Amino acid sequence: DAKTTQPNSMESNEEEPVHLPCNHSTISGTDYIHWYRQLPSQGPEYVIHGLTSNVNNRMASLAIAEDRKSSTLILHRATLRDAAVYYCILRNNAGNMLTFGGGTRLMVKP
Amino acid sequence: GAVVSQHPSRVICKSGTSVKIECRSLDFQATTMFWYRQFPKQSLMLMATSNEGSKATYEQGVEKDKFLINHASLTLSTLTVTSAHPEDSSFYICSAGAGGGEEQFFGPGTRLTVL
Numbered sequence: 001d002a003k004t005t006q007p008n009s010m011e012s013n014e015e016e017p018v019h020l021p022c023n024h025s026t027i028s029g030t031d032y033i034h035w036y037r038q039l040p041s042q043g044p045e046y047v048i049h050g051l052t053s054n055v056n057n058r059m060a061s062l063a064i065a066e067d068r069k070s071s072t073l074i075l076h077r078a079t080l081r082d083a084a085v086y087y088c089i090l091r092n093n094a095g096n097m098l099t100f101g102g103g104t105r106l107m108v109k110p
Numbered sequence: 111g112a113v114v115s116q117h118p119s120r121v122i123c124k125s126g127t128s129v130k131i132e133c134r135s136l137d138f139q140a141t142t143m144f145w146y147r148q149f150p151k152q153s154l155m156l157m158a159t160s161n162e163g164s165k166a167t168y169e170q171g172v173e174k175d176k177f178l179i180n181h182a183s184l185t186l187s188t189l190t191v192t193s194a195h196p197e198d199s200s201f202y203i204c205s206a207g208a209g210g211g212e213e214q215f216f217g218p219g220t221r222l223t224v225l
Binding site: 032036044049103 | 116153154155156159205214216219221
């Protein structure tokens with residue numbers, strides 16, 4: 001499976017935008033870019049996914065580089081409840097399991 | 111969205127006993143469910159893929175005789191940790207996909223502590 005690289009941790013101030021980067025230089029043409037997040041002592045939850053075009057949903061936006069070798073998850077206005085570990089994952093088949101890397105621990109300061 | 115539940119949420123047991131963890135898809139059917147294990151301050155590690163009506167597929171290094179998986183119906187998969195030891199203490203999480211969609215739905219996890 002193609003790997004992803006994320007910073008170990010990031011800090012943000014409450015109510016400010018947050019940009020979480022992910023590098024995936026070995027991504028294949030059929031890999032979708034998925035983002036999940038895990039709040040403390042909970043199972044992960046889906047955030048967003050995309051293939052080539054930028055994507056928006058009620059939780060976040062996903063900006064995908066033109067060469068697809070990197071992407072950025074954007075939280076438009078961070079809240080304290082957004083403090084979690086964010087995982088960027090590549091997946092080439094909807095039936096496949098998710099392979100989790102280290103993720104980015106996001107800390108949100110009031 | 112679809113909901114996956116796990117039971118129990120927390121279990122403490124003595125070394126040598128067996129523990130069963132249930133994973134249920136509450137409002138959808140899942141022919142495939144996944145079991146993960148997560149140690150403190152680490153990422154999730156896939157243990158096995160649970161297939162309804164057939165044998166589970168285990169990841170390398172996961173003992174199939176120690177971690178028994180049964181997926182007897184389209185809404186229930188169980189993971190039994192047999193002869194549990196303190197090193198099996200971990201956070202166990204299951205997931206399932208609904209209707210072939212891209213999103214995986216995760217259970218809330220089961221924290222196992224083996225004394």
